[in-house]
Amino acid sequence: MESSVLLPVLALLCALAFVAGRSRSLAVAGVGGMRILNSLPFYYGSLTAFWCALPSLAVVLIWSIFDGVIIENMVHALVPPAAVEAAGGNIGLVMNQVRNLAAGHLSADSVEPAIAAAADRLVALERINRWALTGVALSFALIGAILAWLKINPQLRARAKVEDIFRWTLLACASLAILTTIGIVMSVLFESMRFFSKVPVTEFLFGLEWSPQTAIRADQQGSSGSFGAVPLFAGTLLIAGIALLVAVPTGLMVAIYLTEYASPRMRNLIKPVLEILAGIPTVVYGFFAALTVAPVIRDMGVNLGLDEWLTISSESALAAGLVMGVMIIPFVSSLSDDVITAVPRSLKDGALGLGSTRSEVVKLVVIPAALPGIVGSVLLAASRAIGETMIVVMAAGLAANLTANPFDSVTTVTVQIVTLLVGDQEFESAKTLAAFALGLVLFVVTLGLNYFALYIVRKYREQYE
């Protein structure tokens, strides 16, 4: 049975279990009625339904996570070593053939008999697997429901049990955040460690040359590939730096203007308009940067005669940085807005009463009081700029130049992750694993920036009141 059928059947069983449990509780209560029951009939029904659903759902979940891998391994055994060698030692290619054959995309005549046999085996195993899963899941559901149903008696503390299950389910959902973090750390860490077993950490972190193209065939020239990530870090910092140069002054001034100068009506008008900027998908910014901004920047560079001293590329760091800066303006402004409004009225009024102009109040009172929060928001904006992907993928280049020239094309960590991983790839090659190592760096840096931002805000926050 397909999972699209299995799950509704399970749901139906649960509903039946609920009804059965509920009516059984009323039946065992007998003439005394509901009053002699420990809990309301609803709880007896729910308890039965939980016992029906939870064990079988757990089985289905674990089963469907691991069945693919297990079946794959059983079929691997059937593929003759000669076939693997024929495909250049690439078991993945052979397995693709087997899968295509099994799905009916290929005809059995076009491949070797051993592969056809493997495909037949795959089809058979998958059928067995589906029925076995159905059988096991349904029997778990039935046995669970019947056991719970048999245990129903007026003394059973159904309410307490149901509340416990409810609470544990909620806890499990909340713990998913921890699980996700562990998943992220594990996935980037393990692959990175495999990468570092091929390429030394020092070469990765301090090497000046990045050209991850490893040879497809062993006899190709220049096949080594070099993985020095410094040009990527420099490119990332250059673009993020340009973005921050745009976003921090603008965002901060917007926040100051809206909190200190603008009338409430103006504020209510401008704030949502600027927040639209934050809601636009990054792919739209990327398109804008590549199509509109980049040519303008290039022409400007050429018209100013800069091409005599500098390389001017059509995919400039400046274009990507400027557009990214626009994107994070609302981010900076809304974060700074919050910290500026948190500065107590009495401080500002005191300064105004002493005869300061408004700008002096802002410069001498508000900003110093809100400084930790502003620094925090700048750090968060930096972390956002470093992790931004689509704008740089579309508007910055692929060439790993080590340059500080904003008109030149540079590449970033995120661009390289995307380039290395998009398309079909082998999990084993250093090229693929390099993307995970870059991911690890990115994760550590953004996490570090976030922690640092929170730390600064916590440590230096002034407590008024």
Next chain:
Amino acid sequence: MSNTNKKAPARTMDLVERSLARRYGAEKRFRFYGVISVVIGVLALALLFWEIFSAGLGGFRQTHIQLTLKFDPDVLEIADARDARQVQNGNFEGVVRAALAERFPAVLDRGGRRDLNGILSIGAAFDLRDKLVDEPELLGQTRTYWLLADDDVDTYYKSLREGNAFTARTSEARQVWIQELIDGGELRTQFNTRLFTSGDSSEPEMAGILGAVVGSLLTLLVTFILSFPIGVAAAVYLEEYAPRNRFTDFIEVNISNLAAVPSIIFGLLGLAIFIGLFGMPRSIPLVGGLVLTLMTLPTIIISSRNAIKAVPPSIREAALGIGASKMQMILHHVLPLAMPGMLTGAIIGMAQALGETAPLLMIGMVAFIMDVPNGISDPATVLPVQIFLWSDSPERAFVERTSAAIMVLLAFLVCMNTLAVWLRKRLERRW
């Protein structure tokens, strides 16, 4: 002593008055910087929208060419128009070529003929086939149709109307033919229905966003079904049950960290865990939905917690006071009252997920897929990824289609955000 006492106020006033001009100047400049910053933000937004809309509006129109065609059974090699197999293999391109040769009898040489045939899209022949399938009695008859033009003709005609003709991909002979067609009223633009009714294609004039839109909806469906209940459950736990201890703190730290992790990292997680470890297939909405679920969970948890916090404690106390259990208190009172706020948060989270591109590139939703997906385990792409793919294509006609697709994406986002604002205004209670 008395001397200075008398003079001091006067001197201070002098100092203040002399500095006033400078201070007011500084004040004005500061205020001006503020205005400039706001203007920069608003202008950037306006420029962005202007660029997208001015480029994208053309994408909703498509050039068509009027031709009189004969469904000649001999050319088509179809004896019976009701036989699906024969119709499938029919030589409809031959019919189109014959009609073009008849329209432009002066073109005789091979090269010229080939150039002439290229002004119509290969999609024109497919359209004719569909027409014959619908109306088998057309076989042998002569009809006049508006047929789909090639993307180069489309680009040339549109640029011609704007006054600066883009001739790089249109030969002079073609320009003459096109002018002849324009003069005869046989070339015009129509609403580009294909954009909304077909999947991706390598021919710009035949490419549509239906496949991507369906892929996006399927992905969002998976995301919503998973992230909303889990997010709400996590928020209820943290607000109503969680004891103040290190484990709870740890959960909270993790949630706020995940909210700040770059989205591409979630793509790496999906690639390594869902595809690498669990062996799920690439490019399917199910995996995309799982990745986006993990990505949007922090947003949904945080907004749901705020909604739950906004329910006054008196309601909880009243429920507990008349004997409700904690679960009853939550299910019967807290959740219904917090639901509008939680839904608002969920819609905003979904809007975020709809615009997300990078993590989906990692799990292979970037493949070229022509078919419209039928379910969550069919290979699919999503709207933002489609935009990315088209923006990468060299054909000029894809530029306006990319902008048109962006307009559709923005329209979806505007609808979702309006719905969220409406829900908040309409349903949220104030105590």
